[in-house]
Each structure stands twice: as C-alpha cells, then as structure tokens.
Amino acid sequence: MECQECHQRPATVHLTKVINGDKTEIHVCEQCAKEKGYGETSFSLNDLLSGLFNFDHATSISSGTAPASTQLAKQVQCPKCGLTYKEFARIGKFGCAECYKTFDEKLNPIFRRVHSGNTQHNGKIPKRAGGNLHLRKEIEQKKHELHQLIDREEFEEAAKVRDQIRKLEKQLDDEQGGDV
Amino acid sequence: MSLQNFMNEAISPWMKEEGPDSDIVLSSRIRLARNFAQVTFPIIAKEEELKPILDFFNQEYAHQSFKDYRNLELVEMSRLKPIEKRVLVEKHLISPHLAEHSDHSAALISENEQISVMINEEDHLRIQLYYPGFQLEQALQRASELDDWLEEKINYAFDEKRGYLTACPTNVGTGMRASVMMHLPALAMTQQVNRMIPAINQLGLVVRGIYGEGSEALGNIFQISNQITLGKSEEDIVEDLQSVVRQLVDQERKARETLMQRSGIQLEDRVFRSYGVLKNSRIIESKEAAKCLSDVRLGIDLGFIKNVSQNILNELMILTQPGFLQQYAQETLTPDQRDIRRASLIRERLQLEKK
Ligand SMILES: [Zn+2]
Ligand SMILES: [Zn+2]
Numbered sequence: 001m002e003c004q005e006c007h008q009r010p011a012t013v014h015l016t017k018v019i020n021g022d023k024t025e026i027h028v029c030e031q032c033a034k035e036k037g038y039g040e041t042s043f044s045l046n047d048l049l050s051g052l053f054n055f056d057h058a059t060s061i062s063s064g065t066a067p068a069s070t071q072l073a074k075q076v077q078c079p080k081c082g083l084t085y086k087e088f089a090r091i092g093k094f095g096c097a098e099c100y101k102t103f104d105e106k107l108n109p110i111f112r113r114v115h116s117g118n119t120q121h122n123g124k125i126p127k128r129a130g131g132n133l134h135l136r137k138e139i140e141q142k143k144h145e146l147h148q149l150i151d152r153e154e155f156e157e158a159a160k161v162r163d164q165i166r167k168l169e170k171q172l173d174d175e176q177g178g179d180v
Numbered sequence: 181m182s183l184q185n186f187m188n189e190a191i192s193p194w195m196k197e198e199g200p201d202s203d204i205v206l207s208s209r210i211r212l213a214r215n216f217a218q219v220t221f222p223i224i225a226k227e228e229e230l231k232p233i234l235d236f237f238n239q240e241y242a243h244q245s246f247k248d249y250r251n252l253e254l255v256e257m258s259r260l261k262p263i264e265k266r267v268l269v270e271k272h273l274i275s276p277h278l279a280e281h282s283d284h285s286a287a288l289i290s291e292n293e294q295i296s297v298m299i300n301e302e303d304h305l306r307i308q309l310y311y312p313g314f315q316l317e318q319a320l321q322r323a324s325e326l327d328d329w330l331e332e333k334i335n336y337a338f339d340e341k342r343g344y345l346t347a348c349p350t351n352v353g354t355g356m357r358a359s360v361m362m363h364l365p366a367l368a369m370t371q372q373v374n375r376m377i378p379a380i381n382q383l384g385l386v387v388r389g390i391y392g393e394g395s396e397a398l399g400n401i402f403q404i405s406n407q408i409t410l411g412k413s414e415e416d417i418v419e420d421l422q423s424v425v426r427q428l429v430d431q432e433r434k435a436r437e438t439l440m441q442r443s444g445i446q447l448e449d450r451v452f453r454s455y456g457v458l459k460n461s462r463i464i465e466s467k468e469a470a471k472c473l474s475d476v477r478l479g480i481d482l483g484f485i486k487n488v489s490q491n492i493l494n495e496l497m498i499l500t501q502p503g504f505l506q507q508y509a510q511e512t513l514t515p516d517q518r519d520i521r522r523a524s525l526i527r528e529r530l531q532l533e534k535k
Contacts, residue, residue, distance in 0.1 A: 127332075
C-alpha cells in the first residue's frame with residue numbers, strides 16, 4: 001500500500017481517526033505521519049471545548065433561533081468570581097471553585113469528552129475538606145460486605161460487620177450533630 | 181540552603197541516586213493540582229487575593245520540615261532574574277507558566293530538589309515530587325503524604341462529585357498527572373516509537389518529547405503521562421501507566437538486543453562517532469548535541485563506553501539548555517555564542533570523567 005499523502009513511499013503508519021463518531025482510516029509513510037502530526041499527541045483543550053460550543057452554536061443556527069436553554073446558559077454568571085459561561089467557554093478555564101456549581105448542568109458533556117466518559121470523582125478524599133465522606137464511604141462499603149456475607153450465610157461474620165456499621169453510623173450521627 | 185545551590189548544579193541531588201530500570205526510565209514524577217476553597221483561581225484572581233496565599237506560605241511553610249525534607253526553601257519568583265527563572269525551568273523545578281506569572285508566585289523546594297510545590301501557578305498549588313528511575317508507586321505515596329501535610333493548614337477546594345476542583349477541566353478529579361521520563365533510543369532508531377504512540381494514546385496516555393518542539397523528541401527522551409484525571413483512582417491511574425511503561429521498557433530492551441545482534445559493529449561505530457563529536461567539536465547545536473548524548477548514553481548502557489557516568493545524558497541535556505549556558509557564562513549569549521559555549525562545556529564535562 002502506498003502512502004496516501006505523498007504517493008511515493010510505502011505506507012507504514014496505519015491509524016484510525018474517530019472524529020464525532022466518524023471513522024477515517026489513514027495510511028501514510030513515516031515521514032508524512034511526522035509532518036502531518038499523526039501520532040502527535042498534544043491536543044488542545046481549547047479546540048476541544050470550542051468544538052463543543054460550536055456544536056451548540058451550529059444547532060441553534062440550523063433551528064433558526066437559539067434554544068432558550070442555550071441562550072440562558074450563556075448568560076449564567078458565577079456569583080463568586082463573576083465569570084460567565086461564555087467566558088468559560090472561551091478561555092476553557094474555571095474562575096473559582098463556585099464555578100463548578102454554577103455551570104454544573106453544562107459540565108457533564110465536557111468532562112465526558114475530556115475524561116473518557118467519566119463525570120464523577122473516584123479517587124482520594126482529603127482528610128479535612130472531605131468532611132464525613134470517608135465515613136459515609138466506609139459505611140457504604142461495609143453494607144455491601146454485609147449483604148455478601150448474608151448471601152453466603154456466614155451469619156457469625158455478618159453480625160460482626162453489622163455491629164461495625166452501627167458503630168460507624170453512630171460516629172456519623174455524632175459528627176453531624178456536632179456540625180449543626 | 182540558598183538559591184545559589186539550586187542554580188549551580190545541573191542535575192538535582194535526587195537524580196544522582198540510581199533508581200530501578202534506570203537504564204531506560206530516567207525519572208518518575210507525580211504532580212497534584214490543588215486550590216484554596218475560598219480564593220478565586222490565579223488566572224483571574226486579583227493581586228490582593230494572591231498575595232495572602234504567598235504570605236501564608238512564607239509564614240507557615242518556609243523553612244519548615246516535612247519528614248526528612250528539612251528546611252524547605254520558599255523561592256519567590258518576583259525576586260529572581262529572568263535567567264535564574266529559566267534555569268529553574270530547565271531543571272523542571274518550576275513550569276514556564278510560573279516563570280511568566282511572577283507576581284506573588286513562588287516555589288517551595290526541598291534541599292535535594294525532589295519536592296517542588298509551585299504556588300499561584302494555574303492552580304493555587306501544584307505539588308511536584310520526583311523519584312529517580314521507575315518508582316511511580318513510591319512517588320505517589322510520598323506525594324500523597326505531602327498533600328496531607330499541606331492540607332492540615334489549608335481548606336482545599338473539593339467536591340464530593342467532582343473531586344479536587346482545578347482551574348482547567350483537564351485536571352479535575354484527582355488533579356493528578358503521573359509521568360515518567362524515558363530514554364528510548366533503540367525504539368526510535370528502529371522507527372518503532374511512532375508506531376507505538378497511537379496505541380498508547382488509545383489507552384488514555386500521552387507521549388511527548390521533553391526537549392525539542394512539536395513531535396520531535398531531542399535526545400530520544402520521551403515523557404509518558406496520564407490524560408484522564410476524573411473517574412479513576414490515583415492508584416488505578418498509576419497502575420495503568422506503570423503497565424504501559426513496563427511494556428515499553430521490555431520493548432526497548434528487546435530492540436537493543438536485536439540491534440546488537442544484527443548490527444553490533446554499526447551500533448558501536450555510531451556510539452563512538454558520537455562520542456568523538458562530543459569530545460572534539462568546537463561548535464555544536466543543541467539538536468546535534470542531543471543526538472550524540474543519546475548515542476553515548478546508549479553506548480554506556482550497552483557497555484561500549486566505560487568510565488562515563490550514566491547521568492551524562494540527563495546532566496548535559498539540562499546543562500546545555502540556553503538558560504544554563506548563560507548562567508554559566510554570566511552573560512547573555514547569541515545562539516552562535518551558545519553553540520560554541522555548549523561545545524566547550526561538553527568537552528570539559530567529558531574531560532572530568534576521564535580518570
Ligand atoms: Zn508519505
Ligand atoms: Zn467562579
């Protein structure tokens with residue numbers, strides 16, 4: 001197979017590019033792959049974001065008037081730092097922690113795209129800023145364990161885990177009581 | 181401990197220790213992005229919002245000790261000359277972004293330069309921790325402990341659903357970028373790297389050259405890092421990266437073996453020619469220097485060259501960057517002058533090894 005760019009050298013680089021769900025096969029030689037930046041990995045988030053927003057824009061044009069929700073979303077402004085959604089889309093950066101709450105509804109598609117479909121944190125919980133999330137996660141996990149033990153009819157173990165859950169729940173109650 | 185120490189030596193003290201797989205993996209790094217919950221992010225914050233953060237670090241963390249890292253030094257960017265900032269960038273102790281945004285920005289650096297916490301970068305905090313060789317797990321654990329230590333006095337911006345909140349959507353969640361620096365001369369020589377990159381990208385990892393522009397990787401030094409920060413735990417991200425790095429290490433070793441078997445004499449010739457160029461040239465551009473340094477380092481790993489330290493590649497790649505050259509010369513140099521200076525620095529450095 002010859003290189004589809006220079007039509008001189010044999011194609012040694014074979015790639016499948018997926019753009020908006022459309023697959024394109026690319027067969028090029030090493031040199032052309034380098035020149036064209038295939039396999040070049042630095043992709044710009046701004047491109048990605050503006051891609052998303054342009055998409056919004058395109059649909060609004062094709063339907064004549066912008067959907068109310070889009071118009072509204074663009075006017076949303078962070079009460080803490082003053083960043084508007086439009087500015088966020090332009091610079092591709094949040095202005096403060098509160099922005100995450102302010103623009104929450106619009107964020108899932110962006111996160112999905114940037115983080116391979118993920119929208120929810122699944123990692124470290126900070127000791128202090130995490131509040132009682134540690135406890136709640138632990139209780140959740142113990143409850144899961146309890147169900148499994150009951151399924152396996154290991155009742156003696158199950159009773160132990162049940163007591164642990166009670167203790168943790170009491171601890172959680174105390175902490176929440178203390179907060180109020 | 182003073183700024184001068186950070187400036188004088190091209191390679192950081194931690195680099196001199198030998199890590200696992202150090203014939204191929206030069207270093208491992210964990211970077212964590214963190215923000216103060218109540219303060220606007222640096223990119224749009226006003227001066228009067230950023231100054232208190234710097235003051236807070238001066239008060240609470242400057243000259244403090246974390247574990248064995250005693251007397252941490254807070255280096256304020258506004259007090260540095262441009263050339264000094266450039267040297268810190270070339271040593272990877274600070275980012276180019278921090279050097280450019282110097283008002284109220286700083287770096288908290290440990291004596292062995294293994295730790296550097298950037299303050300008022302794109303995020304309020306960028307915690308960086310390096311280990312020599314292939315030691316991602318150790319780096320993650322230590323970085324996490326450092327993170328806990330800092331959190332004792334700071335209210336982090338954290339959300340149950342989104343995790344650690346960062347200025348850029350690409351960092352949200354764990355806020356973690358794990359990376360390794362690899363020397364892959366045999367895979368590059370046999371044109372295999374370019375073929376592997378798309379496959380590695382598909383796994384959510386990024387491959388790029390550290391030195392050089394665009395897709396070129398001067399000195400055959402590549403950085404592999406995670407792209408995704410949201411939805412996976414830190415341990416899983418590190419594990420995924422590790423398994424790819426492990427495979428690359430194996431492939432590189434295989435490629436070196438094959439090269440030795442099939443064209444050992446050609447390889448030896450190439451190594452010694454490059455060694456000759458470095459030892460004898462009077463003018464050398466960074467690109468040629470990087471190529472020759474990569475060859476010489478490979479020659480050391482393959483046993484062709486003895487009595488030259490492995491660190492030569494690392495050290496001279498950093499030492500022959502424009503910032504360092506000018507720091508040494510104590511004056512501004514034109515590109516032509518730099519090429520002359522670079523050649524003489526390399527000759528001197530190799531002379532030191534001959535004993
Ligand atoms: Zn071609
Ligand atoms: Zn905001």
